[in-house]
Amino acid sequence: xxxxxDAYRLLSEYAAGNLxxxxxxxxxxxxxxxxxxxxxxxxxxxxxxxxxxxxFRRRVKERLRExxxxxxxxxxxxxxxxASPRGLMTTAGALASVALVVMAQLGVFxxxxxxxxxxxxxxxxxxTSSASxxxxxxxxxxxxxxxxxxxxxxxxxxxxxLDRTGRRPTYEIGDRQRIGFRLEQDGSAVLLEERFDxxxxxxxxxxxxxxxxxxxxxxxxxxxxxxxxxxVDGPAGERTxxxxxxxxxxxxxxxxxxxxxxxxxxxxxxVYSVREKQ
Amino acid sequence: xxxxxxxxxxxxxxxxxxxxxxxxxxxxxxAQETLMLLENKYAHLDQEGDLLPVAIRTMSFKMKSFRRGVxxxxxxxxxxxxxxxxxxxxxASEELExxxxxxxxxxxxxxxxDRCRRLLLLKLDGHRLTAIREMLGAANMQQVYTWDFRCRQxxxxxxxxxxxxxxxx
Numbered sequence: 001x002x003x004x005x006d007a008y009r010l011l012s013e014y015a016a017g018n019l020x021x022x023x024x025x026x027x028x029x030x031x032x033x034x035x036x037x038x039x040x041x042x043x044x045x046x047x048x049x050x051x052x053x054x055x056f057r058r059r060v061k062e063r064l065r066e067x068x069x070x071x072x073x074x075x076x077x078x079x080x081x082x083a084s085p086r087g088l089m090t091t092a093g094a095l096a097s098v099a100l101v102v103m104a105q106l107g108v109f110x111x112x113x114x115x116x117x118x119x120x121x122x123x124x125x126x127x128t129s130s131a132s133x134x135x136x137x138x139x140x141x142x143x144x145x146x147x148x149x150x151x152x153x154x155x156x157x158x159x160x161x162l163d164r165t166g167r168r169p170t171y172e173i174g175d176r177q178r179i180g181f182r183l184e185q186d187g188s189a190v191l192l193e194e195r196f197d198x199x200x201x202x203x204x205x206x207x208x209x210x211x212x213x214x215x216x217x218x219x220x221x222x223x224x225x226x227x228x229x230x231x232v233d234g235p236a237g238e239r240t241x242x243x244x245x246x247x248x249x250x251x252x253x254x255x256x257x258x259x260x261x262x263x264x265x266x267x268x269x270x271v272y273s274v275r276e277k278q
Numbered sequence: 279x280x281x282x283x284x285x286x287x288x289x290x291x292x293x294x295x296x297x298x299x300x301x302x303x304x305x306x307x308x309a310q311e312t313l314m315l316l317e318n319k320y321a322h323l324d325q326e327g328d329l330l331p332v333a334i335r336t337m338s339f340k341m342k343s344f345r346r347g348v349x350x351x352x353x354x355x356x357x358x359x360x361x362x363x364x365x366x367x368x369x370a371s372e373e374l375e376x377x378x379x380x381x382x383x384x385x386x387x388x389x390x391x392d393r394c395r396r397l398l399l400l401k402l403d404g405h406r407l408t409a410i411r412e413m414l415g416a417a418n419m420q421q422v423y424t425w426d427f428r429c430r431q432x433x434x435x436x437x438x439x440x441x442x443x444x445x446x447x
Contacts, residue, residue, distance in 0.1 A: 008423075008427075009407075009423055012407060012423060012426045012427070012430070013401065013406065013407060015430075016398075016401035016402055016404075018401060018404060018405075018406055021325070021327060022327075023327075024326075024327030024328075024331075025325055025326045025327035026327075027327065028325075028326035028327045028329075028330040028331075029279075029326050031291070031330060032284075032287040032288065032291055032326065032330065035291065035294050035295070038291045038294075038295060039295060041330070041334060042295065042334050042337075042338065043434060043439050044430075045331060045334045045335060045338065046338065046379070046439055047383075047433075047434075047437075047439065048331070049335060050376070050379060050380055050383060051402070053380075056380050056383075057402060059384065060383065060384065060387065060398075060402065061399060061402050061403070063384055063387050064387060064395050064398060064399040064402070065399065067387060067388065067395055068392070068395075069392075069395035069396045069398070069399040070396075070399065071396075079415055080415055083415075
């Protein structure tokens with residue numbers, strides 16, 4: 001520390017009149033030796049002169065108290081809270097929560113397979129409609145009703161994708177479409193499409209893909225590769241694809257009661273929109 | 279340091295300080311007037327810590343008077359021994375100036391930050407910075423000095439202290 005550092009520190013307390021006689025002498029000597037300290041002292045002297053007026057000094061203190069100067073500043077109270085054991089725990093908890101949210105957003109905890117690429121098939125193969133792809137059986141209708149009426153737990157161990165990107169892709173009536181999904185573990189899958197008019201179509205299993213069994217990591221395309229794409233038909237509106245996942249070996253379309261199936265099922269949803277051709 | 283040596287140093291500082299503000303010649307006159315007052319009215323003071331503040335206040339008072347044009351003539355137009363000894367009591371304009379300064383001071387308090395207001399109040403309550411460090415929860419003394427330096431700087435800016443441009447005559 002240089003002598004002038006000391007002088008500037010003494011200046012901090014000069015105007016308030018808190019220096020001892022020895023400190024005042026020390027500051028004066030520094031001011032006489034150094035023009036910069038002298039100039040600083042001249043500036044402080046004006047404040048000191050004002051604050052030596054006891055009436056004015058009292059008024060300043062009253063005004064400062066009116067302005068809340070007696071209370072610990074917000075940042076100090078915050079710091080003291082953070083530094084306390086309770087504050088440390090709260091802060092650590094809050095930071096951990098934020099970190100978890102950020103990590104979840106970044107997909108650190110996602111155990112689903114990577115997003116799958118779904119491409120349309122060759123254009124020279126005729127497209128097929130949802131209705132002609134799916135079976136139209138009474139059992140299917142009852143299955144669809146059962147699905148519609150109950151909430152099924154979401155599943156993060158599967159991915160469902162369209163050939164168009166975005167959270168809610170849009171198609172026009174007549175557009176070609178292909179759907180893909182993949183399960184992380186062996187299982188059985190049923191892919192349904194719900195339309196806003198109440199109609200439900202089973203897209204998988206279908207006329208060409210008869211088994212609901214899906215191997216872990218296998219990408220299932222609907223329609224499958226080499227087959228014509230789906231042609232998006234009317235009516236326009238929002239549609240929800242629901243990929244229902246059952247344990248391996250389950251035949252979700254036969255035999256078991258709906259209650260039992262529902263208790264075992266999980267699902268992944270994907271919403272898209274259909275609009276009239278522009 | 280003897281009183282004579284002390285007065286010589288004070289004179290040097292006043293001349294150096296005043297030269298950049300009122301010009302060399304007038305600064306020497308101001309120093310001379312200040313020293314005359316110190317000799318005649320404050321002969322009992324011989325400690326640096328007592329004498330220098332009086333010298334600074336006298337110098338500031340005379341410099342303000344000079345700027346206000348109370349002295350109609352250039353100081354150097356009169357021989358030093360013919361100049362009347364200045365009365366160190368404030369005149370009406372000086373009183374008005376002090377009143378305005380105090381008013382500005384009070385108004386400035388509103389514009390100071392929370393920490394600065396608390397720091398100032400603690401100092402005016404007689405607390406030393408070492409105690410204030412604990413009260414404000416500062417990590418070390420350097421942090422308190424930095425806070426205090428910035429607060430005093432803010433206050434001086436709000437008050438316009440030290441911002442007066444130099445007057446050359």
